[in-house]
Amino acid sequence: MTVENHRTDFDAIVVGAGFAGVTAARELRARGRRVLLLEARDRLGGRTWTDTFAGQQIELGGAWVHWSQPHIWTELTRYGVPVVEDAFPERIVLPTEGEQRSYELIDAYVRITELLNKVFEGTELHFPRPHDPLHHADQLGAFDALSLQDRLDQLDLTPDEITWISGLLATELGGSTERGAFSMLAQWWALGMLNQRGYYSIVSLRPRTGMTGLLEKMVEDNPPEIRLDSPVTSIDDHGDGVTVTTRSGERFTARTAVVAVPTNMWRTIDFPAGLPNAHAAVAATGLGVPHGSKLWLHLRGDLDNFMAQGPQGAPLSVLFPHSELGDGRLMIAFSVDPELDLGSFAAVEKAVQLLEPKAELVDYRVQDWGRDEFSQGGWGNRPPRHLTTVHRELQQPHGRLTFASGDIADGWAGCIDGAVESGLKAAHQSAALLNTRA
Incomplete structure (x- = not known):
């Protein structure tokens, strides 16, 4: 949904079209504001991405929701989006005494x-x-x-x-x-x-529409002007407004801007007026886990409905069941190992067989968020001392800028629910800035 016109001035510019940015843009549009939503990718979604593999709908990024997550559940309810439940394992394979050992689920x-x-x-x-x-x-x-x-x-x-x-x-x-x-x-x-x-129920339910489908409903509610393929290189707060410049050299102006990219991406944007110390410190390192990858695996072999967890440092951390296929099973895996060659079929199959030796890899799809140009990391996770030192500061406006990301949410930080929460907060802050003279 890219609106083609020549407008370059807006009330607010939202940088980043993941759940945080789309939420902020929708809320500002609902207040009657002229809003531009800039997204570096050729799609909406940020660290969520609905696609297909092995004839199934898959999520290459954030996927799961639950009614214990109030903000995302409100969105599902608001747009009438039903949820589906992933397969539940009948047995679990765990690392025990130096080897992978199978246990009945109840044990x-x-x-x-x-x-x-x-x-x-x-x-x-x-x-x-x-x-x-x-x-x-x-x-x-x-x-x-x-x-x-x-x-x-x-x-x-x-x-x-x-x-x-x-x-x-x-x-x-x-x-x-x-x-x-x-x-x-x-x-x-x-x-x-x-x-x-x-604790683990939050990885059991998915929107039937896929996360992208839900996001599109949110966008359609109060559509902003959207520019895809527009990586932002500079956000200049000059006191009475902001100027946002994209990689292609386009310049847009507004009275306020919402920085709604992952915190790992803050370091890729020039802020000529500078950032507060807390933001600058986080910009240097980011909060997204550096090597988070998600894999979808088509497996064959003498396999039942199982889940497998590896020891710390295993090439694949965990295997989750998703669905049965005509000639095998579709499973989800995560890796946080920077040494795993995700482009090598043999390396991925070997990693799978460390968790379940009977598995034969037929095909796979992977999204390496750590090497993704526009995320440079996976889900958000705070380091020690972060909560009690800089967390609250990261949520505060700075000049004409506000900040939105699931990385800096109060509640389900690191989750889609946190992204929606943060987008709501940033929209409220930006609306307050728009109601005051610069």
């Missing part, structure tokens, strides 16, 4: 539940209101400083338990128990009602 569920309850014990004291993570900010200092490894070091766990929990949770942190903040995992646990079922 694995009980043991993992006990382990997660131990790891996240006391979470309710730190996040009594999990959608407001700084509600007990005065009690979060030492807790927010912990990595997952720090937390595991506090517990009396067996070697197998350490292998299970590090493989299970390190993926969400970008591949290492040392990398991300344990407080972010703990907040997700609190958002998931402090139990395993709630």
